[in-house]
Amino acid sequence: xxxxxxxxxxxxxxxxxxxxxxxxxxxxxxxxxxxxxxxxxxxxxxxxxxxxxxxxxxxxxxxxxxxxxxxxxxxxxxxxxxxxxxxxxxxxxxxxxxxxxxxxxxxxxxxxxxxxxxxxxxxxxxxxxxxxxxxxxxxxxxxxxxxxxxxxxxxxxxxxxxxxxxxxxxxxxxxxxxxxxxxxxxxxxxxxxxxxxxxxxxxxxxxxxxxxxxxxxxxxxxxxxxxxxxxxxxxxxxxxxxxxxxxxxxxxxxxxxxxxxxxxxxxxxxxxxxxxxxxxxxxxxxxxxxxxxxxxxxxxxxxxxxxxxxxxxxxxxxxxxxxxxxxxxxxxxxxxxxxxxxxxxxxxxxxxxxxxxxxxxxxxxxxxxxxxxxxxxxxxxxxxxxxxxxxxxxxxxxxxxxxxxxxxxxxxxxxxxxxxxxxxxxxxxxxxxxxxxxxxxxxxxxxxxxxxxxxxxxxxxxxxxxxxxxxxxxxxxxxxxxxxxxxxxxxxxxxxxxxxxxxxxxxxxxxxxxxxxxxxxxxxxxxxxxxxxxxxxxxxxxxxxxxxxxxxxxxxxxxxxxxxxxxxxxxxxxxxxxxxxxxxxxxxxxxxxxxxxxxxxxxxxxxxxxxxxxxxxxxxxxxxxxxxxxxxxxxxxxxxxxxxxxxxxxxxxxxxxxxxxxxxxxxxxxxxxxxxxxxxxxxxxxxxxxxxxxxxxxxxxxxxxxxxxxxxxxxxxxxxxxxxxxxxxxxxxxxxxxxxxxxxxxxxxxxxxxxxxxxxxxxxxxxxxxxxxxxxxxx
Amino acid sequence: xxxxxxxxxxxxxxxxxxxxxxxxxxxxxxxxxxxxxxxxxxxxxxxxxxxxxxxxxxxxxxxxxxxxxxxxxxxxxxxxxxxxxxxxxxxxxxxxxxxxxxxxxxxxxxxxxxxxxxxxxxxxxxxxxxxxxxxxxxxxx
Numbered sequence: 080x081x082x083x084x085x086x087x088x089x090x091x092x093x094x095x096x097x098x099x100x101x102x103x104x105x106x107x108x109x110x111x112x113x114x115x116x117x118x119x120x121x122x123x124x125x126x127x128x129x130x131x132x133x134x135x136x137x138x139x140x141x142x143x144x145x146x147x148x149x150x151x152x153x154x155x156x157x158x159x160x161x162x163x164x165x166x167x168x169x170x171x172x173x174x175x176x177x178x179x180x181x182x183x184x185x186x187x188x189x190x191x192x193x194x195x196x197x198x199x200x201x202x203x204x205x206x207x208x209x210x211x212x213x214x215x216x217x218x219x220x221x222x223x224x225x226x227x228x229x230x231x232x233x234x235x236x237x238x239x240x241x242x243x244x245x246x247x248x249x250x251x252x253x254x255x256x257x258x259x260x261x262x263x264x265x266x267x268x269x270x271x272x273x274x275x276x277x278x279x280x281x282x283x284x285x286x287x288x289x290x291x292x293x294x295x296x297x298x299x300x301x302x303x304x305x306x307x308x309x310x311x312x313x314x315x316x317x318x319x320x321x322x323x324x325x326x327x328x329x330x331x332x333x334x335x336x337x338x339x340x341x342x343x344x345x346x347x348x349x350x351x352x353x354x355x356x357x358x359x360x361x362x363x364x365x366x367x368x369x370x371x372x373x374x375x376x377x378x379x380x381x382x383x384x385x386x387x388x389x390x391x392x393x394x395x396x397x398x399x400x401x402x403x404x405x406x407x408x409x410x411x412x413x414x415x416x417x418x419x420x421x422x423x424x425x426x427x428x429x430x431x432x433x434x435x436x437x438x439x440x441x442x443x444x445x446x447x448x449x450x451x452x453x454x455x456x457x458x459x460x461x462x463x464x465x466x467x468x469x470x471x472x473x474x475x476x477x478x479x480x481x482x483x484x485x486x487x488x489x490x491x492x493x494x495x496x497x498x499x500x501x502x503x504x505x506x507x508x509x510x511x512x513x514x515x516x517x518x519x520x521x522x523x524x525x526x527x528x529x530x531x532x533x534x535x536x537x538x539x540x541x542x543x544x545x546x547x548x549x550x551x552x553x554x555x556x557x558x559x560x561x562x563x564x565x566x567x568x569x570x571x572x573x574x575x576x577x578x579x580x581x582x583x584x585x586x587x588x589x590x591x592x593x594x595x596x597x598x599x600x601x602x603x604x605x606x607x608x609x610x611x612x613x614x615x616x617x618x619x620x621x622x623x624x625x626x627x628x629x630x631x632x633x634x635x636x637x638x639x640x641x642x643x644x645x646x647x648x649x650x651x652x653x654x655x656x657x658x659x660x661x662x663x664x665x666x667x668x669x670x671x672x673x674x675x676x677x678x679x680x681x682x683x684x685x686x687x688x689x690x691x692x693x694x695x696x697x698x699x700x701x702x703x704x705x706x707x708x709x710x711x712x713x714x715x716x717x718x719x720x721x722x723x724x725x726x727x728x729x730x731x732x733x734x735x736x737x738x739x740x741x742x743x744x745x746x747x748x749x750x751x752x753x754x755x756x757x758x759x760x761x762x763x764x765x766x767x768x769x770x771x772x773x774x775x776x777x778x779x780x781x782x783x784x785x786x787x788x789x790x791x792x793x794x795x796x797x798x799x800x801x802x803x804x805x806x807x808x809x810x811x812x813x814x815x816x817x818x819x820x821x822x823x824x825x826x827x828x829x830x831x832x833x834x835x836x837x838x839x840x841x842x843x844x845x846x847x848x849x850x851x852x853x854x855x856x857x858x
Numbered sequence: 859x860x861x862x863x864x865x866x867x868x869x870x871x872x873x874x875x876x877x878x879x880x881x882x883x884x885x886x887x888x889x890x891x892x893x894x895x896x897x898x899x900x901x902x903x904x905x906x907x908x909x910x911x912x913x914x915x916x917x918x919x920x921x922x923x924x925x926x927x928x929x930x931x932x933x934x935x936x937x938x939x940x941x942x943x944x945x946x947x948x949x950x951x952x953x954x955x956x957x958x959x960x961x962x963x964x965x966x967x968x969x970x971x972x973x974x975x976x977x978x979x980x981x982x983x984x985x986x987x988x989x990x991x992x993x994x995x996x997x998x999x
Contacts, residue, residue, distance in 0.1 A: 663940050
């Protein structure tokens with residue numbers, strides 16, 4: 080095939096791809112509103128163009144399908160055939176068949192072997208089902224010339240451009256009478272164009288006429304064609320790469336400015352910096368595409384899935400104009416489709432169920448996209464049955480994804496998040512839409528691969544909301560540069576939570592070990608630590624901070640929702656880096672996400688936080704999904720993390736650390752009361768406070784410990800099903816790791832048992848009972 | 859006739875088909891890559907492109923280079939469809955034109971690492987030119 084022919088085919092593929100997407104949307108509009116003549120015209124024109132071009136290029140199978148569909152539409156346009164629901168299906172199938180041929184054409188260079196007999200028969204049946212079966216489909220191919228000539232009334236469907244006279248009258252430069260006169264003289268044999276006649280007879284200034292003629296010709300051509308061009312994606316990629324190089328060169332020059340103090344040079348460097356930033360933004364914009372391109376597929380997906388399941392679902396789309404880098408757009412297509420399918424399959428109930436629970440029979444699926452904080456947010460919400468944490472728990476236990484002990488300690492939110500575990504599926508029956516259990520974990524992996532996050536929330540019975548946050552672009556990202564063993568590594572800022580610096584030997588002593596695993600107590604929570612040097616070079620817990628610095632730097636990162644601390648030699652600065660892929664030889668190393676070139680021209684590796692966490696065994700599958708800290712229960716000796724607290728009269732209490740979300744100290748002056756319930760403002764919400772000693776039946780009369788002025792009350796924050804509760808104790812004693820199996824049963828209400836811990840008889844608190852009793856007593 | 863870009867490493871003279879060579883670079887700063895193949899010395903910045911550098915001494919079981927040798931080393935940058943790749947060598951020699959009829963397969967007694975990389979030899983005056991299979995370097999990993 081000649082290259083010219085290749086070009087024509089390529090052009091045809093691009094154009095047809097676009098019009099097929101439009102066809103899908105128009106067909107759905109038509110299904111809802113079969114009398115929409117404009118819509119039928121648009122569909123007809125699109126199919127007609129495809130058919131015409133295929134005939135010309137010699138793709139006869141493709142042409143035949145398009146032609147049959149077009150015949151049906153022709154009858155609909157003439158209104159000689161009434162609309163039937165079946166036609167919508169048949170026409171959508173036609174679009175699918177064309178799409179299949181086009182895909183084949185793109186990949187193999189020829190149309191597919193599929194003859195689409197069944198589809199053509201179906202279309203023919205629909206055609207022949209009418210009274211006027213006289214227009215028959217000509218089965219002899221290639222078809223006659225009429226294929227290339229549009230039907231006679233085709234022209235009328237394009238809105239005619241405004242007439243010159245009408246434009247002039249509308250602007251008030253001339254009157255209708257003048258125009259009528261001019262037209263009359265034209266019909267009497269005046270051969271001049273109407274503009275000239277008007278200019279002479281009605282004294283319309285010639286400039287005005289020229290101006291209006293331009294308006295007219297523009298309307299004829301359509302504005303879009305004039306203001307946009309098609310650009311090869313490869314060219315844009317190359318441009319983007321070159322801009323990346325420019326950014327690096329700019330960074331190098333900016334580094335020179337610290338050494339060279341020449342004012343002219345400084346001025347030029349600053350201008351260069353500014354222009355580079357603008358250019359970078361500009362080129363980045365050329366790669367941006369509205370998310371509507373992906374959203375546009377969903378009305379069709381929703382329709383098909385809902386129809387298969389016998390459900391009624393309408394889709395609402397908001398923020399389709401939100402722009403994203405095309406590579407990201409490509410990457411979110413499949414995860415989004417999966418979530419949408421899931422929503423319809425698992426979330427939205429059948430019409431009967433919905434009416435029984437007082438909802439409209441038609442479910443609503445809402446897709447919303449918006450920019451926020453330099454990221455793109457996508458929300459997929461439905462008004463279906465929501466996610467029932469209890470049901471998830473049962474399912475997870477059934478499949479052995481979590482242990483009963485772990486399940487008992489989980490908050491509702493954590494239970495809901497179990498959906499993201501590999502192998503999880505709640506569908507009672509596996510359908511061909513979803514339910515194979517290879518879903519949400521893949522969704523999450525794919526989203527996280529591009530530096531995004533997924534979150535699920537919702538209320539049972541009310542619906543589910545899936546929130547996705549993704550970066551605008553992948554090519555240039557902000558990163559933190561850290562030093563380790565004389566090398567610098569870049570950590571993508573999206574994974575970064577906070578930076579910790581432990582000063583001197585006392586600071587270093589704050590790193591504790593559980594069974595040899597280093598941990599750090601970060602605001603009462605245990606943060607598992609890993610040493611970058613050890614992960615990369617097997618150097619153990621050795622750190623080599625720069626000369627004269629005896630501090631220890633911990634970079635707190637999050638992977639898969641689990642925080643962990645990465646110990647590095649030094650924390651340097653944050654810079655914008657250009658991500659470059661690693662060559663084939665180094666692709667297999669999961670710890671690295673790529674490489675970049677720093678301001679001084681040296682190459683630096685970009686750490687893959689997920690890969691690093693996996694290598695360091697920060698979490699291992701479902702077993703690590705315990706509440707609170709990331710440290711998992713040690714199954715061998717049954718020991719757990721225990722928080723020891725002191726109550727009045729030096730009583731010792733033990734609380735499993737896994738049900739503790741945070742430890743806080745609260746100023747007594749900030750405690751307020753709503754009714755009899757003590758509350759404190761805490762992280763934008765109200766935290767109810769329960770004094771444990773008020774709940775436990777007292778055996779001795781003890782004077783309540785008097786607080787010194789300015790002294791704070793230690794509070795154990797416990798999370799129950801998304802609602803945190805603060806438990807006031809006299810003091811936090813320690814966090815230890817031991818078995819929490821009772822040696823003696825509890826002797827009072829709210830205590831599940833007793834055990835000797837740290838040589839003291841310690842009461843093991845029954846948190847559920849205490850919280851319930853505490854909240855009931857005050858309400 | 860085929861042309862070979864020659865270079866020396868330790869006491870040996872090696873040759874690589876000249877078509878596969880993109881350019882010769884002086885020694886430059888390499889960033890070591892942990893956890894990768896031991897023969898990959900690190901990454902170098904070739905005008906904004908990140909290129910892996912292969913330590914041939916390690917691949918061919920040759921004695922480790924002295925500090926002086928490291929300072930004077932050169933990079934022979936090869937290129938194929940996967941992108942560039944640099945070989946760290948001691949010294950660069952002439953481009954030699956050899957008659958293909960004189961090409962000899964390596965002796966069957968040649969053992970170990972060298973056997974994997976050397977496809978054959980040409981006899982020069984007082985020296986052997988060992989021909990390396992450049993395509994194979996791209997399969998490292």
